[in-house]
Amino acid sequence: MKDSKDRVTDISTEVGFAGHVFRNPVTVASGTFGSGIEYSRFVNLNALGALTTKGVSAVPWEGNPTPRVTETPSGMLNAIGLQNPGIEVFIERDLSFLEDYDVPVIVNVCGHSIEEYEAVVERLADDDRVAMLEINVSCPNVSKGAIQFGTDPALLSEVTKRCRAKAKDKPVIMKLTPNVTSIADMARAAEAAGADGLSLINTITGMKIDIYKRRFAIANKTGGLSGPAIHPVAVRMVYEVTHAVDIPVIGMGGIASAEDAIEMMMAGATMIAVGMINFTRPDAVTDIIAGIGDFMKKTGVRDIKEIIGVL
Amino acid sequence: MKDSKDRVTDISTEVGFAGHVFRNPVTVASGTFGSGIEYSRFVNLNALGALTTKGVSAVPWEGNPTPRVTETPSGMLNAIGLQNPGIEVFIERDLSFLEDYDVPVIVNVCGHSIEEYEAVVERLADDDRVAMLEINVSCPNVSKGAIQFGTDPALLSEVTKRCRAKAKDKPVIMKLTPNVTSIADMARAAEAAGADGLSLINTITGMKIDIYKRRFAIANKTGGLSGPAIHPVAVRMVYEVTHAVDIPVIGMGGIASAEDAIEMMMAGATMIAVGMINFTRPDAVTDIIAGIGDFMKKTGVRDIKEIIGVL
Amino acid sequence: MVSYEMPMDKIRQKAIITENISIAPGVYSMWLETGTLQEAAPGQFLLLYLPDRSRLLGRPFCIAELKENRIRVVYRAAGAGTAELSRLTPNKGVYIEAPLGHGYPLDEDIIKGRKIALIGGGLGAPSLLFLAEELKEKVTAEDSIRVVLGYRDGSMKRFLADDFISLGFETVISTDDGSEGIRGNVIDALKETGYSPDLIYACGPMPMLSAVKKYASDEGAAAYISLEEHMACGVGVCLGCVTKTVKEDPHSHVRNARVCTEGPVFDARDVEI
Amino acid sequence: MVSYEMPMDKIRQKAIITENISIAPGVYSMWLETGTLQEAAPGQFLLLYLPDRSRLLGRPFCIAELKENRIRVVYRAAGAGTAELSRLTPNKGVYIEAPLGHGYPLDEDIIKGRKIALIGGGLGAPSLLFLAEELKEKVTAEDSIRVVLGYRDGSMKRFLADDFISLGFETVISTDDGSEGIRGNVIDALKETGYSPDLIYACGPMPMLSAVKKYASDEGAAAYISLEEHMACGVGVCLGCVTKTVKEDPHSHVRNARVCTEGPVFDARDVEI
Numbered sequence A, B: 001m002k003d004s005k006d007r008v009t010d011i012s013t014e015v016g017f018a019g020h021v022f023r024n025p026v027t028v029a030s031g032t033f034g035s036g037i038e039y040s041r042f043v044n045l046n047a048l049g050a051l052t053t054k055g056v057s058a059v060p061w062e063g064n065p066t067p068r069v070t071e072t073p074s075g076m077l078n079a080i081g082l083q084n085p086g087i088e089v090f091i092e093r094d095l096s097f098l099e100d101y102d103v104p105v106i107v108n109v110c111g112h113s114i115e116e117y118e119a120v121v122e123r124l125a126d127d128d129r130v131a132m133l134e135i136n137v138s139c140p141n142v143s144k145g146a147i148q149f150g151t152d153p154a155l156l157s158e159v160t161k162r163c164r165a166k167a168k169d170k171p172v173i174m175k176l177t178p179n180v181t182s183i184a185d186m187a188r189a190a191e192a193a194g195a196d197g198l199s200l201i202n203t204i205t206g207m208k209i210d211i212y213k214r215r216f217a218i219a220n221k222t223g224g225l226s227g228p229a230i231h232p233v234a235v236r237m238v239y240e241v242t243h244a245v246d247i248p249v250i251g252m253g254g255i256a257s258a259e260d261a262i263e264m265m266m267a268g269a270t271m272i273a274v275g276m277i278n279f280t281r282p283d284a285v286t287d288i289i290a291g292i293g294d295f296m297k298k299t300g301v302r303d304i305k306e307i308i309g310v311l
Numbered sequence C, D: 001m002v003s004y005e006m007p008m009d010k011i012r013q014k015a016i017i018t019e020n021i022s023i024a025p026g027v028y029s030m031w032l033e034t035g036t037l038q039e040a041a042p043g044q045f046l047l048l049y050l051p052d053r054s055r056l057l058g059r060p061f062c063i064a065e066l067k068e069n070r071i072r073v074v075y076r077a078a079g080a081g082t083a084e085l086s087r088l089t090p091n092k093g094v095y096i097e098a099p100l101g102h103g104y105p106l107d108e109d110i111i112k113g114r115k116i117a118l119i120g121g122g123l124g125a126p127s128l129l130f131l132a133e134e135l136k137e138k139v140t141a142e143d144s145i146r147v148v149l150g151y152r153d154g155s156m157k158r159f160l161a162d163d164f165i166s167l168g169f170e171t172v173i174s175t176d177d178g179s180e181g182i183r184g185n186v187i188d189a190l191k192e193t194g195y196s197p198d199l200i201y202a203c204g205p206m207p208m209l210s211a212v213k214k215y216a217s218d219e220g221a222a223a224y225i226s227l228e229e230h231m232a233c234g235v236g237v238c239l240g241c242v243t244k245t246v247k248e249d250p251h252s253h254v255r256n257a258r259v260c261t262e263g264p265v266f267d268a269r270d271v272e273i
């Protein structure tokens, strides 16, 4: 740790990402914060660098049967199944709600087919209330037997190109799944197809069994693992990806403290997202923002940009 | 939970695996128990179903620089780099030591090239002290720029075939890496190439950064994540693999209790291995063996084979 | 009633365990003291965060009693988390989030002049106890109240039954095997007493709640039932805890109401269980 | 001396914290009581398992003192685990594994008639304290002993120095900035006193140990140094904690001795540091 001599008081936490400037690098991970409506009662939304909303699709999605969530050591499994009320309700209710706040909005988009992705992107391309689009490619592709768009470079490339074409001047961020042999290959495919940035990691597929009831703990059998348990995997993938491509990355996966956030940025992330730990401590995200400032002052970092990819 | 009415007293924990019969389904994960020499002071080796030894190669391997290990939430990273004294010392010292015990030995084999794997397998093929061979395909392939043998189906198939050919009547178990898009595809490749069984999972690649020292926590930059953190991923992969192939599986990854072991068997594993939790509690493996018996009595399972793949 | 405008520190708070004792095999009664004076409505719940830091999600429990700044929780050691909870000794601190969700509707126009039944199965009793205490203040001579509590068997020591009795409510017990009270389930017991409620509040396992729903529909009674689902956030953002509703609900637009937010108490007619 | 034939329950044991106080900024002194009467040699260490169950690996610490069944550990809050440790209050229980490793060689033929120096830097002092207590019993009139302790600066309150002094040993202090004792490192301080040891025991950060190794080699003195490496198992199976040796060691056959098993104390000539 650097000496207290190095203490600084005036710090800048601003970061640039795909042409936008954010007051700090911290957003929330899609699906762990809704659209901020509920948490707005406990959390000052205007303190966030950005707010990433729950995945939204062209039409309402029912999601999976319950149980949808369960706990695992230092983590949790979820199989919500991307339940959402569809883009029209989202625009009317959620984006209108967010108008009252001074926080850039990143909208997470899901689809069962490329056309569904396109429909959502098109619908948001001209909406001034949306800063960037984050395309979740972990959705099951219904026409290809539910394999995920993000596990095949060719499919990923196709989704990226088609979303990019519809997005007009909105940055398109592809959100990668960690369930692949080489995440760097996926990142390169997305970059070549025109992605303006990348988000990673989504959850790692896992399973839990209730041995007494002889039943899957999650009705969907498998669920996505998130939380501190996966943090080391997320840091590694962010490092690999930022060393493979030139577009910026939003890093996420098990961030539970300002230290974890700094670590992710040192690994190469330009922004970071706080995910399931919101469920454990609703004030986690504002705590982390404050903690990043404290870290900078304590260790003499005047500009947060200095630490991005420092390793 | 079943009623106490169902309590049984005479239980059988015997399992068959690739032609061998083991008195119980519990072994230790390679690299977490040495060859039993050190733990023999605290643990009754004869209580184990089998003992899997640390990876051994044709010639001594130095391994990686230190730090080689660090902790993560509910897990740890390691990058030992497969340090080992080579097959000759192993045969003379470790196998001789194990002669005095009544425990079947599974020898874990590593190599930088297919020829190195073959050399070790050949050297052990006629050794009566060895029950089965477990081939670790997470080793870096020096001729292919350090990609792991286990991440490419064609390479995996080749290693499997060549080891199988040299192993004579010793069962060859291929130990799969989880760092792949489809572990079921890998399992099918190994089965088609003649594997007698599979072991999974090896560690998931991760990274940790010391943000104050701005240094990788592991000298090798990346390390393998193991421990309870990865258990849900391991259960999912064992389930996927045992639903894709007909050869038996040794399940491992974050097993820390008898419940975890039972869960892994319900997911499809015929045997299970206790790994890093040995470091936390050297008596973990014997506790787990006792706990499996207690579970069977409490829930009325007379024969452990009843629960294998019950889901 | 809960006010969602409550500041954050009232929702998340440190609580000190003052008592944690076993009241039946595997069932525990815990009193927690919070710094903040609490307001909560019967049927609301709390999330309790365990000290073992490898467990990250809160455990949901009904508020069984609320006396000034002391909260009672009655719980079963169901899994690893509640087993850990049962081992905590007085003076240990835990974090809780409370009060959460929407409780039993108690508006005058709902309860006035009604024949009310409180039906609890197993660990459903705790949330009804808080309700019974509140009802005691609200009911008038025109109303009548009966409590029906179902247990697995006599070994469960009809836990909490005496708490209802000492509130002055007539309390009927049933056990699956007849080892205590009436043999059969709570509906059997209710029928056997000849009491025909036109307003039911119920909490308990899903099969019991389905039976209550059916009974209420057959008999034309109103029924408010408290549901359980696995939860992650407890405040409506994760969509982990949904239950199927008959009509499209205003939040999800796909007939998936959130148990933690729209519930845990629902009008039995509104949910598909 | 450690006997590896010790039954398991002597290695792994529950210990109760009886004291845990700060003795310098970020430095703590903890006394632990174990059920089992301990035998251990100076230089041996223990693994301490923290109550936070998301942390699975034991933390290695030197045994700083051993009085019947009470063990002292002096430690720095270096990271999250030791920070947690510093917050534990008396009567809390922790699991430990002890004694582990091989300590400082103290055979008569090694120490007899020697001019001995104990050189400790920062958190190296604790292991030398136990050594000093043992040496006090062993040394004869022919031997002489000097203690040199290095600290970052005066704010570190020359922690433990008085413990050495009260054992009757002449104790020299150095600080990097000269704010207390001699300005400079421990080798500077040793030289400045004019004392020329022919047997050195040293524990401290790696740069200091390298300097000690060089000094000993230059001066023809024997030096036994205690090394640190990250550990997982602490008993020799994981191969996490190796240090490079000059010759092929009998265990690894690749010049990688295990700090937890062959060490933590090594003859300085044998290791490449």
Ligand SMILES: Cc1cc2nc3c(=O)[nH]c(=O)nc-3n(C[C@H](O)[C@H](O)[C@H](O)COP(=O)(O)OP(=O)(O)OC[C@H]3O[C@@H](n4cnc5c(N)ncnc54)[C@H](O)[C@@H]3O)c2cc1C
Binding pocket: A069, A070, A071, C045, C057, C058, C059, C060, C061, C062, C063, C074, C075, C076, C077, C078, C079, C080, C081, C082, C083, C123, C126, C127, C227, C228, C229, C230, C231, C264
């Ligand atoms: C609104 C509500 C009120 C409740 N009130 C009570 C009560 O007053 N008394 C009582 O004994 N129990 C009550 N429960 C059930 C109680 O929450 C579970 O028994 C408890 O969470 C089990 O935790 P565990 O760690 O022991 O079980 P584990 O099975 O080890 O837990 C694993 C995960 O599953 C979740 N989980 C497991 N079972 C349930 C369940 N039945 N409901 C919700 N989550 C579950 C846990 O919270 C945890 O996240 C209530 C549940 C809900 C939703």
Ligand SMILES: Cc1cc2nc3c(=O)[nH]c(=O)nc-3n(C[C@H](O)[C@H](O)[C@H](O)COP(=O)(O)OP(=O)(O)OC[C@H]3O[C@@H](n4cnc5c(N)ncnc54)[C@H](O)[C@@H]3O)c2cc1C
Binding pocket: B069, B070, B071, D045, D057, D058, D059, D060, D061, D062, D063, D074, D075, D076, D077, D078, D079, D080, D081, D082, D083, D123, D126, D127, D227, D228, D229, D230, D231, D264
């Ligand atoms: C044989 C031996 C004896 C020691 N004796 C003492 C002593 O008497 N007093 C004292 O203050 N310190 C001593 N240390 C160092 C002490 O073990 C570390 O400071 C401590 O483990 C840090 O834990 P943490 O959780 O706070 O740090 P974190 O950095 O959060 O820990 C992460 C992981 O790295 C390991 N780690 C981090 N730093 C070290 C280190 N320097 N050495 C070994 N492992 C490390 C931890 O054990 C843990 O597994 C000794 C180390 C060894 C190997």
Ligand SMILES: Cc1cc2nc3c(=O)[nH]c(=O)nc-3n(C[C@H](O)[C@H](O)[C@H](O)COP(=O)(O)O)c2cc1C
Binding pocket: A029, A030, A031, A032, A054, A055, A056, A078, A080, A082, A108, A136, A175, A201, A202, A203, A225, A226, A227, A228, A230, A252, A253, A254, A255, A273, A274, A275, A276, A277, C232, C238
């Ligand atoms: C309950 C839940 C719902 C999620 N929903 C979405 C989603 O709608 N879209 C998406 O891209 N990711 C979704 N995720 C993944 C997270 O955004 C994030 O990538 C992942 O959880 C890893 O971060 P964490 O470990 O900090 O939670 C969800 C995660 C959780 C836990």
Ligand SMILES: Cc1cc2nc3c(=O)[nH]c(=O)nc-3n(C[C@H](O)[C@H](O)[C@H](O)COP(=O)(O)O)c2cc1C
Binding pocket: B029, B030, B031, B032, B054, B055, B056, B078, B080, B082, B108, B136, B175, B201, B202, B203, B225, B226, B227, B228, B230, B252, B253, B254, B255, B273, B274, B275, B276, B277, D232, D238
């Ligand atoms: C320190 C350490 C060393 C290991 N060495 C080997 C090895 O030599 N060969 C091998 O196949 N796997 C090795 N592994 C992987 C384990 O055998 C096991 O597959 C993995 O750790 C997952 O199990 P766990 O979570 O129970 O530890 C090692 C793991 C650890 C932690």
Ligand code: FES
Binding pocket: C230, C231, C232, C233, C234, C235, C236, C237, C238, C239, C240, C241, C242, C258, C259, C260, C261
């Ligand atoms: S628990 Fe998250 S929405 Fe109900």
Ligand code: FES
Binding pocket: D230, D231, D232, D233, D234, D235, D236, D237, D238, D239, D240, D241, D242, D258, D259, D260, D261
């Ligand atoms: S810590 Fe495992 S070999 Fe030393």
